[in-house]
Amino acid sequence: MRFPVLDGWRGLCALFVALFHFSAFGNFYLNPFVRGSYLFVDFFFVLSGFVITHAYLGRLNSAPDAGIFLVRRMGRVWPLHAATLVAFIPLEIVKALAIHGEAAAFTGRFAPSSILSNLFLVHSLGVESELTWNMPSWSISAEVFAYITFALVCLLARRPWLVTAAAVALSAAGAFVVMGWSDHFIDTSFDLGYFRCLYGFFAGHIVYRLFMAARGAGLAKLPMAGLVEATCLIAVIVFVAAARGNALSFASPLLFGLVVWVFAFEGGVLSHLLAKVQFQWLGARSYSVYMVHALVIALYQKTAAVMQKLLGRPMFAETAVGGEETRLIFFGGTWVMDGLALSYLATVVAASALTYRFIEMPGQASFNALLLGRCKPTVQPATVDVT
Template identity: 85%
Template sequence: MRFPVLDGWRGLCALFVALFHFSALGNFYFNPFIRGSYLFVDFFFVLSGFVITHAYLGRLNSAPDAGSFLVRRLGRVWPLHAVTLVAFIPLEIVKALAIHGEAGAFTGRFAPSSILSNLFLVHSLGVEGELTWNMPSWSISAELFAYVTFALVCLLARRPWLVTASAVALSAAGAFVVMGWSDQYIDSSFDLGYFRCLYGFFAGHIVYRLFLAARSAGLSRLPMAGQIEAACLAVVIVFVAMARGNALSFASPLLFGLVVWVFAFEGGSFSRLLARRPFRWLGARSYSIYMVHALVIALYQKIAAVMQKLLGQPMFVESVVDSGETRLIFFGATWVMDGLALAYLATVVGVSALTYRFVEMPGQASFNAVLLGRRKPTAQPATVEVT
């Protein structure tokens, strides 16, 4: 069973997360929906739990099975993560040369001491005091440990119903920790990121089991599928705009779980739209989009800084965002900045197409060939592989 519609969702969510992080003073930046789009990280977690369960439930029956699964998952995420991490280092070297040795380069989130935690993908476990280097990669760290947890549960619980009972407990435990200890509501990352991921990942597992139960009961397609999908889209837009920075955000995995369940049936007009080739193309490259966008942002910021120096005109402005002061790129009318944001998204998509072709897929195949002793074709994306 394939879920091309969910691939389409994944591509759109990756673009919204990328746009959320782009700091340019325009209509996009201050749009409430865009400001809340960091919540789509929880959509990724739920979707990951859904499709990983679809692909592997009942297949992890022994330690070698679990080992192969974890190697494949590591091979899926680590090569591109490592390349994007290393790509930030020359930017810091340029910063050091540009400011003639003044404080700034290789400090704060770019401290050399945090390179190892990033390379070993443990930087969502509270070992760092802030987001470091390629900031979105904290969620890849959290997912990797969710995969380890899933494999252990499958090995120890054995029976599907017991795996699902364990999933309910783990999802509840993740929600309990985040609700009890996060000072940013669900927006925990480098500190409690693993628990945030547990909440969403195992919620996705539960959603998949509910989907299977519905199919087993004879529900092959939702009645009034088009209207239900439209209602889901409307609720997601309103929720994301309203839930940022408050306790409502804790419900994100629950809402996104419902959305995944509805769209997994692929019965409405919106499903048919999302299943079209452009959205599936974006979905296949969503991991690259997610991993390269911070690097593209850093390049845009450095270009703006160079232009400011060459032209003698300010290219940045300080603005209060979410009770904190943030430096935003600003050098023209609002429509100009909106155009810059769209150009940035186009750059992200273009770069992601390259990294998908020359880093992500070959890296995954080479990783599997070395550690599993088998070679996979580099051009064929795995439908159920999730970032």
């Protein structure tokens, strides 16, 4: 069983996360829904738990099975992560050459001391004092440790119902830690990112078990599926716009869990739309979209800084949107900035197509070939890959 509609959701959510991070002072930037789109990271966590459970529940019965599973997951996420991390280094070298006047190179979040924690994907465990290098990659670190936790639970619990009981406890524990210790509601990353992921990932496991229970009870399709899907979409739009920067955001995995459950049935008009080839293409490249967009933003910012120096006119503005001082690209008015944002998204998608073809797929194939060369795997790859 595949879930192409959920793949479509994944692609759209990746685009909105990319748009959220783009700092150009236009109408997109000011839109409440866009400003809250960082919450879609929690959608990724829930979706990951859902499809990993679908692919591997009941199949991780030995240490070799768990090892193969983890190597495959690393093959899915690490090659592109490493490539984007390395790609930031030349940008710091350019900064060091003083081609444009910015902060000192290889300092702050680009300090060399944080390269190893990023390379070994431990930078969501509180070992750093801020987001470092390719900032969105903290969630990949958190997911890797969620995979490890899932594998350990499967090995220790053995029976599916015990795994699910452990999932309930782990999701609740993750929620408890984030609610109790996060300074920014659910928007925690380098410090409590693993616990945020636990909350969503194991909520996704529970959603999958509820989905299969409904299917087992004879519910092949949702009644009034079109209306239910439309209601879910409206709820997501309203929630994301309203939950930004407040305690309502703690409910993100719960709402996204409901959305995943509904759209897993794939019965409504929106599901048929998301199953179209365009959304499937984007969904397949969503990990690349997620991982390369910060690099594209850095290129846009450095280009604006160079143009500011060459033209002798300001290309940036300081603003306090959301109560925090932020330096945004700004020239030519808000509509010009909206056009710049659209060009940025197009650049991200184009770059993602390249990284998907030349880094993601070859990297994954290399890890799989490594496994085939060392052992005969009993665990097959996940039907749907999410990160």
